[in-house]
Amino acid sequence: MELRERIGAWVTEEGCFFRVWAPKAERVGVLVQEGPLWESDEAGTTQELANDGGYWSGTVAGAHAGQLYRYRIEREGQVYQRLDPAARDVISSELTRADPQSRNASIILGPDELEWAEFTPPRFESFIIYQLHVGSFTGRGDGLDREWGTFRDLEERLPYVREMGFDCIQLLPVHEFSRDRSWGYNPASFFAPESSYGSPADLKRLVDAAHRQGLAVIFDVVYNHAGPDDSVLYEYDGPGENGGSWFEGGQQTSWGIGPAWWKPEVQDFFYQNARMFLEEYHADGLRFDATTQINGQHLKLMVRRLREDFPDRYLIAEHLPDHPWIIDEGRFCATWRADAHHEGQRALAGSDPVERVKRVLGWDGYPDAWNLVKYLLGSHDDIGDQENGDAEHGLTSWDSRHRYLVDQLGGRESWTARAKCRAAWALNVAMAGTPMLFMGSECLMAAPNVAWGYWHDGADANGDHRFDWSIAGDPTGMEMRRLVAACNALRWEHYALRAGSLRVVHEDHDNQVLGFLREHDGEALLVVANLGERSFGDHGYGVAAGGVDGQWTQALCTQDAAFGGWDGAGNAFHEPWTQGDGRVYVNLPKWGVVVLRRK
Numbered sequence: 001m002e003l004r005e006r007i008g009a010w011v012t013e014e015g016c017f018f019r020v021w022a023p024k025a026e027r028v029g030v031l032v033q034e035g036p037l038w039e040s041d042e043a044g045t046t047q048e049l050a051n052d053g054g055y056w057s058g059t060v061a062g063a064h065a066g067q068l069y070r071y072r073i074e075r076e077g078q079v080y081q082r083l084d085p086a087a088r089d090v091i092s093s094e095l096t097r098a099d100p101q102s103r104n105a106s107i108i109l110g111p112d113e114l115e116w117a118e119f120t121p122p123r124f125e126s127f128i129i130y131q132l133h134v135g136s137f138t139g140r141g142d143g144l145d146r147e148w149g150t151f152r153d154l155e156e157r158l159p160y161v162r163e164m165g166f167d168c169i170q171l172l173p174v175h176e177f178s179r180d181r182s183w184g185y186n187p188a189s190f191f192a193p194e195s196s197y198g199s200p201a202d203l204k205r206l207v208d209a210a211h212r213q214g215l216a217v218i219f220d221v222v223y224n225h226a227g228p229d230d231s232v233l234y235e236y237d238g239p240g241e242n243g244g245s246w247f248e249g250g251q252q253t254s255w256g257i258g259p260a261w262w263k264p265e266v267q268d269f270f271y272q273n274a275r276m277f278l279e280e281y282h283a284d285g286l287r288f289d290a291t292t293q294i295n296g297q298h299l300k301l302m303v304r305r306l307r308e309d310f311p312d313r314y315l316i317a318e319h320l321p322d323h324p325w326i327i328d329e330g331r332f333c334a335t336w337r338a339d340a341h342h343e344g345q346r347a348l349a350g351s352d353p354v355e356r357v358k359r360v361l362g363w364d365g366y367p368d369a370w371n372l373v374k375y376l377l378g379s380h381d382d383i384g385d386q387e388n389g390d391a392e393h394g395l396t397s398w399d400s401r402h403r404y405l406v407d408q409l410g411g412r413e414s415w416t417a418r419a420k421c422r423a424a425w426a427l428n429v430a431m432a433g434t435p436m437l438f439m440g441s442e443c444l445m446a447a448p449n450v451a452w453g454y455w456h457d458g459a460d461a462n463g464d465h466r467f468d469w470s471i472a473g474d475p476t477g478m479e480m481r482r483l484v485a486a487c488n489a490l491r492w493e494h495y496a497l498r499a500g501s502l503r504v505v506h507e508d509h510d511n512q513v514l515g516f517l518r519e520h521d522g523e524a525l526l527v528v529a530n531l532g533e534r535s536f537g538d539h540g541y542g543v544a545a546g547g548v549d550g551q552w553t554q555a556l557c558t559q560d561a562a563f564g565g566w567d568g569a570g571n572a573f574h575e576p577w578t579q580g581d582g583r584v585y586v587n588l589p590k591w592g593v594v595v596l597r598r599k
Contacts, residue, residue, distance in 0.1 A: 004057070007272055008086035008191065009069060009108045016063035016108055020071055020084060021265050022237040023054030023245050027074040031081075032060055035068045037091065037103035041081070046072070054265065065110025070096065075238040083232050085246075086191045086272065088280075089200050093176050093188040093230045106192075112280065114204050119211035121284040121312050122167055124333055125370045125498040128429070128488055129218065129436040130166040131380060132467075134174060134197050135181060136457045137439055142469035148181065151198040151206040158213045160472075164442060164481060165488030168216040170287055172380060174203065175221070178229040183384065183457055184220070185255075185289060186227030190273050207282050216284035218314065219277045223270045224293035225255045233259070253293040261298040271302045278310050285314030288332070292319055296330055303331045316373055324365045333371070334434060340374035341382055344427070346399070348409055348420040353531035354507055354514045361431045361516060362502050369432035369500050376424040377405045377441040385454040388461040404446055407453030412446040412476060419565065419591040422483045422558040423529060426593035429487040430518065430527045432502045440467055442484045443477030479564035486563070490556050490595065496520040505546030511536075513588065517546045524548050524598040525555065528588060535590040539574055542583035549578045552596040559589035570594055 003010055003017060010017045018030045028051070033044025045063070049056035056071075063069075068091075073080045081096045087106035094104045138153035139146030146153060151174075161169060173184030180196035193203045207217045226233055226247075233246035241248040242257045246266065250258045260266050277283040286306075291299060306315060319326040319335040326335050340360040347356035363369045375382075385391040385402040394401030401408065405424060410417035421444060428435045438455070439445075445468060446453035456465035471477050491497045499520035506515030512532030518525045528543050530536070545552075557570025569589040576584050588594060 001272075001275070007055075007269065008084060008088060009106065011063075011065055011108065011110050012059065015059050015061040016067075017057070017059045018049065018069070018084075019055060019057035020049075020086070021055050021269070022071070022073055023265070024240065025056065025073045025075050025237040028056035029072040030058070030060060030069055031072055032063050032067050032069045032108075035066065035105075035107070038068055038070070038105040039103075063108060065108050067108045068105035069108060070105055073237050078238060080238065082236055083189065085189070085232050085236065085269070087189060088191055088276075090176055090189050090192045090195065092195050093178050095188075095230050095232065097235065098230070109200060112204065114201070114208060116208055116282060117212045119216075119282070119284075121314070122216055124314055124368070125434075127168050127216065127285075127314060127370070127434045128166050128491060129168045129170050129373070129434065130161045130164075130439065130442075131170045131172070131375075131436055132439040133172040133183065133380065133455075133457060134194075136455070136466035138467070140464060140466045140468050141471065142473060144469060148196060150196075151193075151202040155206050155209045158210055158215060162213045162215055164485045165492065166437075167214060168218060168284065169210060170218040170436070171220060173220045173222050173289070178227045181457060183380070183386075185222055186229065187222045188227045188230035189232045190270075191276060204281060211282070217282075218285040218287055218316070219281070219283050220287045220289060221274060221277070222289040223259070223273075224290045225253045225258045228256055251293065251295055253290070258293060261295050267298060267302045271305050274302070274306055275309070278306070278313055283313070285316060285333075287316040287318065289318050290320075291317040291326060291330070291332075296325065300330045307331050322372065327366055327371050334373050335371065336379070337372045337374050337433065338379075340372075340376055340428075340433070341378050342399075344376040344424055345378075345405060345408060347531060348405075348424060353512050354509050357427065357514055357529065357531065358504060358507070361504065363432050369498075369502075370434050372433040373436050374428060374431065374433040375436040375438065376428040377421060377437055379436065379438050380455065383438055383440070383455045385456060389452055389454060402454050404441060404444070404453045404455070406444045407446050412444050412453070415564070416591060418444060418476070418480065419559065421480065422563055423531070423591055423593045425484055426487050426556065426558045426595070427527075427529060429491045430497055430525075430593070430595060431516075432500070435491070437484070442481055443472040444480045445471055445477075476564070479562070483558060483563040486556060494518075494523060494525055494555070494597070496523045496525050503546055506544040513541070513543070515543045517548065519548075526552065526584065526596040526598075528586070528594045528596070530588045530590055530592050530594075533590050535569075536588040537568075539571070539576065539585050539587055541588040542579070542581065542585045543588075544582055545578045545584050547582065548598060551575055551577045551599045552584055553599050554586075554594065555597040556595040557589070557592060558594075559592035565589060565592070571596075575599065
């Protein structure tokens with residue numbers, strides 16, 4: 001983009017170029033002064049900006065990186081001081097309109113001086129995503145006593161994620177949000193990173209460090225609504241319908257009025273925000289929050305621009321319930337499929353397991369398998385709870401309860417619950433789609449009291465629910481971590497698990513066994529899931545091989561002793577052939593997944 005089209009503050013050889021959209025303003029000036037906090041309005045430099053179709057712009061000679069600035073907006077005899085909606089950094093989420101005595105301000109950033117590592121984003125079929133929340137991922141347990149994690153703290157923990165074979169981290173929203181502690185879905189200033197996490201430079205170093213570890217980075221962006229408390233956009237150039245220029249005529253969302261996406265200037269604002277993450281922070285993808293809360297005809301215009309400018313970046317929609325429209329016309333690369341978690345949880349609880357798992361194996365209605373992101377163990381929404389354990393009336397409704405899957409199925413101390421979680425991740429990796437796991441699931445995170453095994457970004461009436469590093473490294477946690485690493489390695493070693501192929505070849509509803517084939521270019525993997533309480537030994541269970549002849553060898557068994565199962569559960573040193581009846585005869589442990597590879 002040319003400089004004259006970019007919103008925000010941009011350091012040039014002459015000083016700093018400013019551009020802001022305030023269509024109802026009669027006059028706009030920019031106030032620039034030294035920091036570290038905003039002083040009197042008379043301090044520093046004030047310069048009037050020129051109006052061009054509602055955009056106000058101009059260059060302040062001598063303005064430089066590190067200085068503070070505000071916009072002075074005049075309309076109908078009233079004067080308003082505002083932060084820059086496109087400021088790349090702000091002191092905090094506090095707003096001048098809420099507190100006239102506020103010393104908050106936008107901050108001019110200089111050119112990027114980081115020597116970025118060379119990094120190529122993964123192909124779309126090759127993402128294995130680890131979802132995390134910056135503030136609560138680091139700081140608790142195993143000798144740590146930080147109250148709130150930062151970008152720098154997270155940087156220290158990247159090897160933990162990479163060692164399990166994930167190639168991508170997906171961060172819950174990191175744009176400046178109301179107050180200092182939040183899940184992030186209450187955006188206050190869309191372009192500035194959350195000040196309690198660190199500076200823009202800290203965030204850039206985090207992304208670069210992730211790339212050096214071999215980890216792609218996906219940012220979670222919230223474009224369907226603004227935070228209810230500290231929205232920098234609210235009544236920006238004075239009062240108006242539903243909050244003024246940025247909101248009038250906007251779509252009503254579950255969290256209040258949304259931005260006026262029908263306006264090209266609003267579409268461009270969010271396009272430039274998304275572009276910032278992809279261009280300035282070298283992001284490898286974006287996850288758009290609650291896209292059903294945005295008019296799709298307007299959203300697709302912005303996404304089309306992004307796909308044209310950044311064709312190799314993975315754009316994910318939280319479009320629930322999922323629908324092919326968001327891919328075919330909305331131009332996204334992928335959408336979340338919540339049914340994979342909900343149906344998987346019901347199946348593992350014993351409700352028609354073969355049929356329920358079969359429903360979520362494929363990608364019916366979508367062009368490619370990677371059009372769906374699946375998370376059988378749950379996302380932050382399924383595991384997180386801000387209602388002291390009673391989100392969605394979870395205390396009385398098991399099916400909608402927000403918990404780590406291990407707690408939903410019996411608790412961390414239950415061998416069966418742990419085995420079911422192992423089976424869930426193996427299925428997640430072996431089925432079609434992009435696998436995603438929320439932090440803590442890889443080590444069976446849970447509160448000491450099983451009833452309160454949910455994630456929260458701090459303490460509530462039932463204790464501290466942040467990620468607990470003492471649990472991550474205990475024997476139970478290590479068993480699950482080894483299983484996750486083995487499953488991820490299997491997906492990397494066999495392209496058939498990432499390819500666009502899947503055939504259900506075996507259904508045994510009486511014994512609750514399901515088998516499916518993943519094939520590619522002569523490679524074949526037979527995935528067999530025993531979703532029941534009966535184990536089959538003596539290599540006596542015959543699973544249909546779907547017409548694939550030859551000799552088979554075991555590539556994975558989730559009930560191996562190293563993962564928390566038992567010696568002899570699987571088929572080590574047993575390499576059966578497809579028999580005349582078209583079946584392969586193997587050991588099949590209860591609540592286990594066995595993957596066979598044709599030799």
